[in-house]
Amino acid sequence: MPKAIKLSLLAISVLLVVFVFLGGILPGGVRAGSDNSAYQQIEVYSEVLQHIQNDYVVTPNIVDVTNGSLHGLLEGLDPDSGYLTPAEFKTYQAHQNENTAQIGVAISKRFGYATVVSVVPGSPAEKAGIVDGDVIESIANQSTRVMPLQIIQLSLDGQPGTKVSFSVIEPTSASPDAMTLTRTPTQYPALHVDEYENSSILYLKPYDLSKDRTDEVLAKLGQVQKTGQQKVLLDLRDVTDGDMDSAVRLSNAFLKTGTIATLQGLKYPQQTWTADAKNFVTSAPMIVLVNHGTSGPAEIVAAALKDNNRAQLVGDRTFGSGSVQKQIPMPDGAVLFLTVAKYHAPNNKIIQTDAVTPNVVVAENNGMNLGAPPEVPGITVPTAPGKTSEKQPAQPPAAPKPDLQLEKALALLKQQKAA
Numbered sequence: 001m002p003k004a005i006k007l008s009l010l011a012i013s014v015l016l017v018v019f020v021f022l023g024g025i026l027p028g029g030v031r032a033g034s035d036n037s038a039y040q041q042i043e044v045y046s047e048v049l050q051h052i053q054n055d056y057v058v059t060p061n062i063v064d065v066t067n068g069s070l071h072g073l074l075e076g077l078d079p080d081s082g083y084l085t086p087a088e089f090k091t092y093q094a095h096q097n098e099n100t101a102q103i104g105v106a107i108s109k110r111f112g113y114a115t116v117v118s119v120v121p122g123s124p125a126e127k128a129g130i131v132d133g134d135v136i137e138s139i140a141n142q143s144t145r146v147m148p149l150q151i152i153q154l155s156l157d158g159q160p161g162t163k164v165s166f167s168v169i170e171p172t173s174a175s176p177d178a179m180t181l182t183r184t185p186t187q188y189p190a191l192h193v194d195e196y197e198n199s200s201i202l203y204l205k206p207y208d209l210s211k212d213r214t215d216e217v218l219a220k221l222g223q224v225q226k227t228g229q230q231k232v233l234l235d236l237r238d239v240t241d242g243d244m245d246s247a248v249r250l251s252n253a254f255l256k257t258g259t260i261a262t263l264q265g266l267k268y269p270q271q272t273w274t275a276d277a278k279n280f281v282t283s284a285p286m287i288v289l290v291n292h293g294t295s296g297p298a299e300i301v302a303a304a305l306k307d308n309n310r311a312q313l314v315g316d317r318t319f320g321s322g323s324v325q326k327q328i329p330m331p332d333g334a335v336l337f338l339t340v341a342k343y344h345a346p347n348n349k350i351i352q353t354d355a356v357t358p359n360v361v362v363a364e365n366n367g368m369n370l371g372a373p374p375e376v377p378g379i380t381v382p383t384a385p386g387k388t389s390e391k392q393p394a395q396p397p398a399a400p401k402p403d404l405q406l407e408k409a410l411a412l413l414k415q416q417k418a419a
Contacts, residue, residue, distance in 0.1 A: 049066070052065055070334075071083050077339065078339050078352060080352075081336075081337060081339045082149050082337045083148060083337075084148050084335045086332055088334075089333060090333070092151065098159075099154065099157035100159065100185055101157065101162070101185050102123070103181045103183060103186075104119060104122075104126060105117075105119055105125045105130060106119075106293075107156065108321060112145045113145055114136040117292075118239070121188075121189050122186075123184075124181040128181060131170075132291070135168065136152070138176070139156065150337060158183045160183060161182060165178065166178075189207050191204065191220075192235075196410055197410070200230055200418065201413055202231070204234050206236075207238075208242050209298060214246040217250060218249065218250070222281055231286060231413050231418060232282065232284050232285070232286040233287055233410065233413055234286060234311075237290060237315060239295070239298035240294075243297060244261075244297060247260075247261075247300040248260055248273045251275070251300065252276060252279040254286065254311065255310055256277045256280045257274075257277065258274065258304070259307075260304040261300050261303070263341050264341060284418070285418065286310070287311055287413050288302055289315050289405055290302050290316065290318050290356065290358055291315045291405070292318065294356070295319040298318075299320070299355070302356045303347075304345070307347045312358075312360060313357075314358055314359070314360045314405055314409040314412065315361070315364075315405045316364060316405075319355060320352050322351040323343065324341040326340045360408060360412065362405045
C-alpha cells in the first residue's frame with residue numbers, strides 16, 4: 001500500500017476521535033455545528049503527520065506516533081480521560097475483573113505520570129515506604145507517561161502471590177528507585193475510634209467510605225447525639241475509596257439543610273444532592289482533618305461541611321478528584337474513556353480542578369520517605385540498575401513523628417463549646 005494511502009488512513013482514525021469532541025458526525029450522517037478553529041487544527045495535525053512521515057531523521061512507526069497523539073489528546077483534557085488502543089482495550093476487557101490482589105495504592109495521573117494519591121495501611125506499598133505524592137515512573141520497564149490510567153491500574157493489580165516491578169520517584173528525589181512488590185489481597189482497616197480530652201472529643205477515622213463503613217460512623221455519631229456532650233473530630237486523611245451515596249449520607253449526618261454537591265456536564269443532566277432533615281444525626285461541634293490523600297467521596301464530605309459552615313477543615317489541600325467517565329467505542333476497536341461530568345462543591349468550585357483548601361493549613365510531618373526501605377518480605381530494592389541489594393538486618397524503628405495536624409485540630413476543638 002502506498003505511503004500516502006497509509007498516512008490518509010491513519011489521519012482518518014485521528015479525525016474520527018476529534019469529531020467526537022466537535023459533535024461533527026451524528027447518526028444518519030447529519031453534521032452538527034463546529035468550531036472552525038478546531039477544524040483548522042485538524043489540517044495542522046495532518047500536515048504535521050506528513051512532515052513526520054517524510055522528514056523525520058529515521059523512518060517513524062506512524063501507528064505509534066498516532067497512538068501517542070491520541071493518548072495525549074485525551075489526557076490533555078483531564079487526568080481521568082484516556083484513550084485505549086484496540087490491543088489495550090482487549091487486555092483491559094480480558095483482565096479487569098480477574099485481578100484480586102494489589103500493592104495497596106490509589107493512583108491518578110498528574111503531569112503525565114502515575115501519581116500515588118494514598119496508600120492502604122498495612123499494604124505492601126506502605127511497608128515498602130511508598131507515600132502520598134510518590135510518582136510511579138514506570139511499570140515493568142514501560143513508562144507510565146505512555147500508559148492510560150486504566151492500564152496502569154490493571155498492571156499494578158494481579159493474582160495473589162505474583163510480583164510487579166516498577167520504579168518510584170519520591171518528591172524529594174530526582175532519580176527513580178526500582179522495587180518489586182508481591183501482590184496481596186488488601187483490605188482497609190476497621191473504623192478507628194478514639195477519645196480525647198476526658199472523652200469529650202470523639203475521634204473517628206474511616207479508612208474508606210463504603211456503605212458498611214459509613215453505617216459504622218453513623219452509629220457512633222448517634223451515640224454522640226444521645227449524650228449531647230461530645231465533640232467530633234472526623235479524620236478523612238488518605239481516604240480515597242468509597243461511593244457517592246455514602247458521601248451524601250455522611251455529609252447529611254451533620255447537615256440539616258444545604259447543598260451537599262452537584263454533578264454537571266455540558267450534555268450531562270445536572271444532579272444536585274441536598275441535605276434532608278430526616279437524615280440529620282448530630283449538631284455536635286466538629287473539625288475535619290484532610291490532606292493530599294483526601295480524594296473523591298471524602299472530598300465531597302469535606303467540601304459540603306466547609307461550604308455550609310458546619311465544620312472547619314484542618315490539614316493540607318486535598319487531591320482534587322471527582323468526575324464521571326463514559327466509554328465511547330471507536331470503529332477500529334479502540335475506546336475513549338471521556339469525562340462527561342464533574343462534581344462541584346456547594347460554592348460551585350469544581351473539585352477536580354480546585355480541590356478543597358482547609359480553613360487552617362498545617363503541613364504534614366511524615367518524613368516523605370527519606371530513609372532506607374524497611375526489611376519487608378517480598379520486596380527487593382536494587383542499589384543500582386541491574387543489581388539487587390542483599391537484605392540488611394532490620395533497623396530499630398524510629399521514634400514516631402508528632403502529628404501536627406491532629407494536634408492543631410484538637411487544640412481548635414477544645415476551644416469550641418459542646419452543643
